[in-house]
Structures are given as C-alpha cells and as structure tokens.
Amino acid sequence: MKILVVGAGAIGGYFGGRLAEKGEDVTFLVRENRKKQLEKTGLKINSANGDFEISPRLLIAGESEEKFDVVMVSTKSYQLTAAIDDIRLHLKEEGIILPLLNGISHMDLLIEAFGEDRVIGGLCFIESTLNENGVIVQTSPIHQLVYGERTGKRTPRIEVLKAIFEDTKADFVLSNDINQDMWHKYLFITAMSGLTSLMGSPIGPIRNLESGQRVILDFLNEITDIMKKMNAPIKDDIATIQYKRINEMNESMKSSMQRDMEKSMPIEAEHLQGYLLEKAKENNLSVPILDTIYTKLVLYEKLRQ
C-alpha cells in the first residue's frame, strides 16, 4: 500500500517516519522549503522512544502523477484548505484519507472535499515539535495513533491498514468508535492547550495548585456542557475521565499550541476553542473560562501580526 503523509512536521514526520523506518512505502508531501531542508539533513527524529533517521521519499504537489492508497493528513487546521487541493492530485480513486489533526471541524471540510466514504477517523497522542534545525523532537514516551472507520465497522480496507500499522515502533490502535474517541480527544486538547497556553506553563505546576485543580475541572465541565448541547457522542462521565488523564500526565508536558506560541507561530485557536465558543453562543451557555482563554489566544494572534 502506498502511503502519502501530508506534511513532514511534528506528527506527520514522526508517525510517517516510524512507518518508513519499518520499511513501509511512505512518501511525504512537502513544500519547497521543507523539501530543501530534508534533502540536506534527512528526516531526523529525536525521540523519547529512541532516535532514528531516514532518507525520506519526498513529493511536491503536482510534480508527478503518482497516486496513493492512503493519505495521512498532518497539517495544521489553518493549512488544510490549501492542502486539500494538493491531496486531490495524488489520491487514488479508492484511496482513503486518515486525518490526524486535533479538533473536529476539519472532518466536515474533508468529507465535503472527498466524500463520506473516503474519510476515516483518526487522532494522535504525542508530544512533539520541530526544533530550529527541522529535527522532530518527541519529548514524552506516549506516541499513540488511533484510527478507525467512522461507521465503527471492521471493513476489509481497515484490516489492511491494521496489518500495515502492526509492528511499527509506535502505538497504532484500531478503534471501534473513532467518532467518540475524536470528540474525547477534542475535549482533552481544548482544555490542555487552552490552560497551558493561558498560564504559559507546563501542566505540572498548574495542577499542583489547588486553584489550578479547580480551574482544570471547571473548564472540562464547561466544554462538556457545550458538547452535550451539540449532541456530541461523548460519555456522560468524560470530564472526570479527562481530569484524571490530565492529572496523570508528565509534569513537564506542554501542548503543541503552547510550543507554537513560544515560537511565535500561528495557532489553531479558531479551530479548537473558537469553534466551541460559537456553539456555546448558539446555545446561550455561559462559558467564562473558555471566554478568557479564547480572548488570550486571539490577542496573541493579533499581537503576533
């Protein structure tokens, strides 16, 4: 199976790199600058699970007519519309799209572009970032990619994908309810990225404060209320589950949004917090913590320009 990874950034480079390390047929769709950099240095990954390096196969959109069976999408949300045009050029007629972005609203964009049947569900738990030399630095041991048919069915194509992902030096998990898993991750990341970015601190010091504990739980409950109003397929006790998860994470864990802010890069505030704030407004919900976090993130974006 020919795999195209769209973006050789922090997560695409990591999971695509792990598949290539195992010998799978992986190509990275990149843009000019990243291509030049990767041709010079190779794809280097400094990982909590063991460093590795590959000479990646690279493709610039439209430079060949090569088509792929699986397209793993690992751009930022604000890069997705442009990336969709590039993907169209390289997706086989029966090819499938596996998105790894945080959030939910990108699913509508992808389904609109490629059709219900082409798009499966996906998400990942990993703490990784690009350093100033374009090296992927993965800091916590967790490196889990969760995927599945949005119908929950064990289709022949998902079994093929499962076989490809097996024995990779990363944790690939086939889900029977990827829709729910994606909403649960969305809840987790909205809280985690919002709070760490607002406080400018890894999660440890925030949760070590009594007030920090309160704000984490209150924010998770706020987001859960919005999601329930949206009829999102979440578990009733998901706020408690994610609260526990946040309390079990590494002391030093940062969110990718926070790391992007440290690098003065654009952030996915509209895609993550902004989308939920819109839904809160539509449902007349009072969401003071989300309002505060969103204001901070929008101010960051304005001051950055």
Ligand SMILES: NC(=O)C1=CN([C@@H]2O[C@H](COP(=O)(O)OP(=O)(O)OC[C@H]3O[C@@H](n4cnc5c(N)ncnc54)[C@H](OP(=O)(O)O)[C@@H]3O)[C@@H](O)[C@H]2O)C=CC1
């Ligand atoms: N980093 C993390 O720890 C985690 C991130 N996520 C989520 O994963 C998604 C990706 O994040 P992350 O990997 O950190 O982001 P990065 O910015 O590190 O990577 C995105 C990559 O996509 C590339 N890209 C964008 N558009 C195109 C295009 N049209 N063609 C080819 N390449 C393109 C960019 O390349 P270029 O250099 O050309 O701009 C960049 O290398 C986000 O939704 C994020 O929230 C989820 C879990 C953890």
Ligand SMILES: CC(C)(CO)C(=O)C(=O)O
């Ligand atoms: C919190 C984390 C690292 C977990 O995967 C994440 O998804 C992100 O920061 O984007």
